[in-house]
Amino acid sequence: MLLSDHLNLPGLSGTHPLLGPNDPLFGPRFPPLSDAYNLSLRRTGHLAWSKLGQAQLGTRRLHEGVYAFVSGPSYETRAECRMLRLLGADVVGMSTVPEVITARHAGIKVLALSLVTNSAVLDAGPRGDAVELTNLSENELEEYLGRGMANHAEVLEAGKEAAKVMQSLIEKIIEEMDV
Numbered sequence: 001m002l003l004s005d006h007l008n009l010p011g012l013s014g015t016h017p018l019l020g021p022n023d024p025l026f027g028p029r030f031p032p033l034s035d036a037y038n039l040s041l042r043r044t045g046h047l048a049w050s051k052l053g054q055a056q057l058g059t060r061r062l063h064e065g066v067y068a069f070v071s072g073p074s075y076e077t078r079a080e081c082r083m084l085r086l087l088g089a090d091v092v093g094m095s096t097v098p099e100v101i102t103a104r105h106a107g108i109k110v111l112a113l114s115l116v117t118n119s120a121v122l123d124a125g126p127r128g129d130a131v132e133l134t135n136l137s138e139n140e141l142e143e144y145l146g147r148g149m150a151n152h153a154e155v156l157e158a159g160k161e162a163a164k165v166m167q168s169l170i171e172k173i174i175e176e177m178d179v
Helices: 039-051 078-086 096-107 138-146 152-177
Strands: 004-006 064-067 089-091
Touching: 004 096, 039 138, 039 152, 064 096
Parallel strands: 004 064, 064 089
Antiparallel strands: none
């Protein structure tokens, strides 16, 4: 996914990469971030994607959207996923945004990509008094609740599988930029 904007949740609660003394040589004290993700570079990203052949892409699609930055190191709860969706997030991650803020502070144009490796669990899950749970064993309850749950090993594997597509995309973007 090409990032078009972000939600910096740790930044809203006081954890921000630009806290502390500001050296104006690096950038302004309060840099604007309404243009954090350069539109021209995003356009180049879409163009590069469209030029990659179906053989390289398989069933993958390129999306553009809003990245919600959370500090981790844990995956989100079901309620947090629903809240982030209501706030406008398309994907959630534990990186990227501090680096983007720092780059924009220094006047660097940014193109950011996020590799989506798992789906958020958006349903609320069962209540403890749900009738369908009455006769389930402890193991069956765990299996029931675990449907769709993020699994770190699966996330790493999905990243490995998509690495070649991401590499091809980056190469094509650079080629399109004529750098």
